[in-house]
Amino acid sequence: MPTRDGARSPQPPRSPGPSFDAEAQSPAETGAKPPLPPGLDLLWGRREGGSRGPRRGLSVDEIVRAAVRIADRDGLEGVSMARVAEELGFTTMSLYRYVASKDELLQLMWNASAQGAAELQLHGTGWRAQLREWAVIQRDVLDRHPWLTQMPMAAPPLAPNSLRFVEIGLGALDDTGLTDGDKIRIIGLLSSYTLSEGRMAHDAASAAAQAAAAGTAAPAPPWSFEALLRELVTEQEYPRLHRLAWAEAIGDSPSGVEEREEFLFGVERILDGTQALIDKATRKDSPSS
Amino acid sequence: MPTRDGARSPQPPRSPGPSFDAEAQSPAETGAKPPLPPGLDLLWGRREGGSRGPRRGLSVDEIVRAAVRIADRDGLEGVSMARVAEELGFTTMSLYRYVASKDELLQLMWNASAQGAAELQLHGTGWRAQLREWAVIQRDVLDRHPWLTQMPMAAPPLAPNSLRFVEIGLGALDDTGLTDGDKIRIIGLLSSYTLSEGRMAHDAASAAAQAAAAGTAAPAPPWSFEALLRELVTEQEYPRLHRLAWAEAIGDSPSGVEEREEFLFGVERILDGTQALIDKATRKDSPSS
DNA sequence: CACGAACTGTATGCAGGGTACACAGTTGTA
DNA sequence: TACAACTGTGTACCCTGCATACAGTTCGTG
Numbered sequence: 001m002p003t004r005d006g007a008r009s010p011q012p013p014r015s016p017g018p019s020f021d022a023e024a025q026s027p028a029e030t031g032a033k034p035p036l037p038p039g040l041d042l043l044w045g046r047r048e049g050g051s052r053g054p055r056r057g058l059s060v061d062e063i064v065r066a067a068v069r070i071a072d073r074d075g076l077e078g079v080s081m082a083r084v085a086e087e088l089g090f091t092t093m094s095l096y097r098y099v100a101s102k103d104e105l106l107q108l109m110w111n112a113s114a115q116g117a118a119e120l121q122l123h124g125t126g127w128r129a130q131l132r133e134w135a136v137i138q139r140d141v142l143d144r145h146p147w148l149t150q151m152p153m154a155a156p157p158l159a160p161n162s163l164r165f166v167e168i169g170l171g172a173l174d175d176t177g178l179t180d181g182d183k184i185r186i187i188g189l190l191s192s193y194t195l196s197e198g199r200m201a202h203d204a205a206s207a208a209a210q211a212a213a214a215g216t217a218a219p220a221p222p223w224s225f226e227a228l229l230r231e232l233v234t235e236q237e238y239p240r241l242h243r244l245a246w247a248e249a250i251g252d253s254p255s256g257v258e259e260r261e262e263f264l265f266g267v268e269r270i271l272d273g274t275q276a277l278i279d280k281a282t283r284k285d286s287p288s289s
Numbered sequence: 290m291p292t293r294d295g296a297r298s299p300q301p302p303r304s305p306g307p308s309f310d311a312e313a314q315s316p317a318e319t320g321a322k323p324p325l326p327p328g329l330d331l332l333w334g335r336r337e338g339g340s341r342g343p344r345r346g347l348s349v350d351e352i353v354r355a356a357v358r359i360a361d362r363d364g365l366e367g368v369s370m371a372r373v374a375e376e377l378g379f380t381t382m383s384l385y386r387y388v389a390s391k392d393e394l395l396q397l398m399w400n401a402s403a404q405g406a407a408e409l410q411l412h413g414t415g416w417r418a419q420l421r422e423w424a425v426i427q428r429d430v431l432d433r434h435p436w437l438t439q440m441p442m443a444a445p446p447l448a449p450n451s452l453r454f455v456e457i458g459l460g461a462l463d464d465t466g467l468t469d470g471d472k473i474r475i476i477g478l479l480s481s482y483t484l485s486e487g488r489m490a491h492d493a494a495s496a497a498a499q500a501a502a503a504g505t506a507a508p509a510p511p512w513s514f515e516a517l518l519r520e521l522v523t524e525q526e527y528p529r530l531h532r533l534a535w536a537e538a539i540g541d542s543p544s545g546v547e548e549r550e551e552f553l554f555g556v557e558r559i560l561d562g563t564q565a566l567i568d569k570a571t572r573k574d575s576p577s578s
Numbered sequence: 579c580a581c582g583a584a585c586t587g588t589a590t591g592c593a594g595g596g597t598a599c600a601c602a603g604t605t606g607t608a
Numbered sequence: 609t610a611c612a613a614c615t616g617t618g619t620a621c622c623c624t625g626c627a628t629a630c631a632g633t634t635c636g637t638g
Contacts, residue, residue, distance in 0.1 A: 053614025196485035273558035342585020
């Protein structure tokens, strides 16, 4: 359960383990890096523990990998501190020596899943092909780790790998003549859409899976999305939806192949919109005509 | 916690209250409406209990309204069956006489928040103005009920009010000459983007609020998103982001006004893309020129 | 009218969640 | 050698959603 409520617990007396304050103790600019907000420091590799205690039997990396493994297999719901600890053969509370909270672990998982973005190269030629490729890659990641679409995702992602990926996306727009602001906005738009689409696809798939599982024992017929629409949507109340529902085939959403096409359709529309923006900017730059 | 795991509980022996099976008992087509999957029946007003017992002291409507009230105030995390029951002065379990599960309650909340969509009229002239208005309205709803962005949202929403809203969106595209399929795809694209953007905005705001709350007691400076970017993003590793971060003002995300502009920017891009699609379709229809 | 089925709300209990805290054991440094 | 720092463990607390058993109310039917 992604907690992040911020209301029930008005900041506990401050971190259980002492190692978390290691750098945060230095009040201001001691010459080196200033302290980061909790969560980000670990993400960016700024958190060092002393070396006085017993050998550590675990590592943040192992924990994150185990959590991702579980999430891939059982979904995000399956990821509990107890479950992760069990996977590693440790007790639940031992994890808290490495990770401040479950939320932090989730952030680390997010970042881990974006691994490979660092070495990514876009092969296409021209901004349009590259941007399409960029979106598709992002979508592939979401399909491979569907639990990503269920994460809280506080704010634009500040994880190193995520930023790296954004950087690559910006690179695709290098030669378009857009302003930096427009570039990042386009990236945000495309990314936003991709994320949302991935989320809906995954939710639909999981709902279908659940329905199928229930259907093995239940007497209810296996309602398809199409059938449900036809059942529920009356002609006079929803004329347009009615026409759509009774048209030959909207395409059953469950089958992934249809969904993919729909996603690509959206991407093309966004790319068209980007093209229009580029045209506008270019026309303004050189008012010859 | 949105449950919907579908793995832990492989279909319980069938509904706790007997009223839920009221119609489901009739095996097939008894002439009237066939049984709907659980959850949807209540949503579409097909679920009648007998009239033999004591007066009911509660109603589905009251429950949903109470839940929405809590969610508006404390976020979706604050909505627990116990909390809702407390708000109504009843015991936790009493709610299960009206609602089959928490998931079902969430679906009802979703539908309730889309109320008003039924009477909605788009005032603008031309598909572009209307579609923009449509997106903005949707976004307004999300801003008024931020918890909507955190809901599971299994599959395209089959709630009556949601479908009504989609129907209205389709209506905006009536005179564009697009195919029905393209129309619904455009609606999906725009809706998808709006939802995602609303989600990110809300998450960012809630993260900022949490940071602010923590900042009152913590020694850490109140990191703004911009400041964090500048701190984290090195010039050689993230040249483009670096330039963006150090440019005068990307606009602090927390302030809602900036975010709104960015959202509208995205909407314009999508509308541009739609325009391009319309142009293409029109050109194909009448190959004159 | 009386009886019993149908229905209401309640109380209790379970399995599971996140995590605060006290503790025993291990290690590097003084 | 002593001590501070650190490790992993065990226990405990409060919260979740929900199954189930129960007592009380109401209505349809005999």
